[in-house]
Amino acid sequence: MATSPEVDDPTREYPTVPDEERHRPNGFARLLIFVGFVFALIVLACFGLRAINVLPSFDNPFEDRTIDRSQPVLLQSMRDLHRYVAADGTFQVIVDLQQEKENIPDFLVNRRTLFVGSGTVEAYVDFSALAGDALKIDEGKKSIELTLPPPQQSTAALDMAKSYVVAEERGLLNRIGDAFGDEPNKQQRVYQLAQERITEAARASELDRRAKENTQRMLESLFARLGYTTVTVTFASP
Template identity: 40%
Template sequence: MPRTFTRIIVPSLVGLLLTGLAAVGVAGLLDIKLPFQTRTVDRSQPVLLKSIEELSEYHAAVGNFEVVIDDAKDVDFLPDFVAGERSLFVAAGTVDAYVDFSGLAHGDLTVSEDGKSATIRLPKAKLAKPNLDQKRTYLFSKERGVINRLGDAMSTDSQQALYVKAEDKLSAAAKESGLTEQADKNTRAILARMFQAMGMTLTFIEGDPE
C-alpha cells in the first residue's frame, strides 16, 4: 500500500472511531437512546387479589430439605440411545409444621377460678405442603433417545411431573424427620411462656377428651 494512501486511511479510521466513541458518550450524557439496542419490556398483567383467608395456625417448626430425583423411562427391547429418557432433577425447599388452634374444642382450655392456672389440650401438629425454592430447584440433566428427541420437537417439554414427584418426596422426608414432634414441643414452650408472663401456670393434658 502506498504511503500516501496509508496516511489517508489510518487517520480516517481513527477519526471514525473517535467520532463513534464521542457519539456514545454524548448519547449517554443526554440520555439519548441509540438504535438497535436490546431492551426488556415487562407486559405482565397486574396481580389480582383472589381472596384473603384468616389463619389460626401457629407455624412452630420448619424443615429444610433437598433431594436429587433420578427419573428414568425405559422402553422394553430397545436400547436407551434409541428410545427412553432419563432426567436428573434437583429439588430444594421447606416444609412447615404447624398447630391449628381452630381445632380446639369446647373444654380443651380451662382456667382456674383464681385465675392463677390453666389447662389445655392441644391438637397435634400437622405438615404443610412443601414450598419449593425456585432458585435452588432445577433440571440438572436430561438424556433422551432418538425417538424421544424427535417427539420432543413436536411437543412442549413439561417438568410438572418432576415438580410433583419432588413435593411428594419432600413430604415423605418431613414425615420421617420428627418435624411434627418438634413443632408440638415448640408450641408448648411458647404457650407456657405466654401464660407465665400473665402470672399463670399452664398444664398440658394428653390424649383425646373423654
C-alpha cells in the same frame, strides 16, 4: 525529411485544460465530501448526547433485551388462618427419573432427568379446632390446662431458586419431538416426585416433636405475662 503535423502533434485537436481546473473536484466528488462532513457531524452529536445520558448506549446493536408481558396479579381467594407455625424443616432430595418404552432401545425413546430439589415443610397447630373444654383455668391456683390437637404438616413447598436440573438424557425420537413441539409440563412429574419425597421425609423426621416443644414454650410465655404460674399443655393423639 518533413514531419507530418498529425504525427508530431497527436492531441492538437483536444483543448488544453488549465492546471487549476484539473485539480478541482467535480460536482459528484463535492457531493460526497459534503455528505461525509454531515455524517461526521451527526456522529459527533450522537456521542455528545450519549455522554450526557440523553441517548442510550450503542455499544452492542444486538444486545439481549427482556420484555415482561406478564398480566397483573389476580387475587383468587383470601382466608383467615388460625394456626401457629411452630417449626419448619428444609429438605433436599435428588430425583433420578427415567421414562422409557418397553421393547424400544433407549437410544431411540428415553428420557432420564437428574433433578436436585430443595423444599420446606411447615409444622403447625390449628387452634380453630379447639373444643369447648380444651381450656381449663383455675384462678385461685393461677394455673391453666390446655388440650391442643396434634401438630400437622403442610405439603412441601419447592424452592425453585435452590432446585435445579443436573443432567437430562433424551433418546433420538425424544430430541426430534422436542425440536418440533414444546411440552411445557414435561418437568412437572419431576417436580411432583420431589415434592412427594420431601413430604414423606418430613413425616418421618422429628418435626412434630419440635413443633410440640415450641408451641408449649410459646403458650407458657404468653400466659406467664398474664399472671399464670402453671401452664400445662397436652396434645391429643393423632
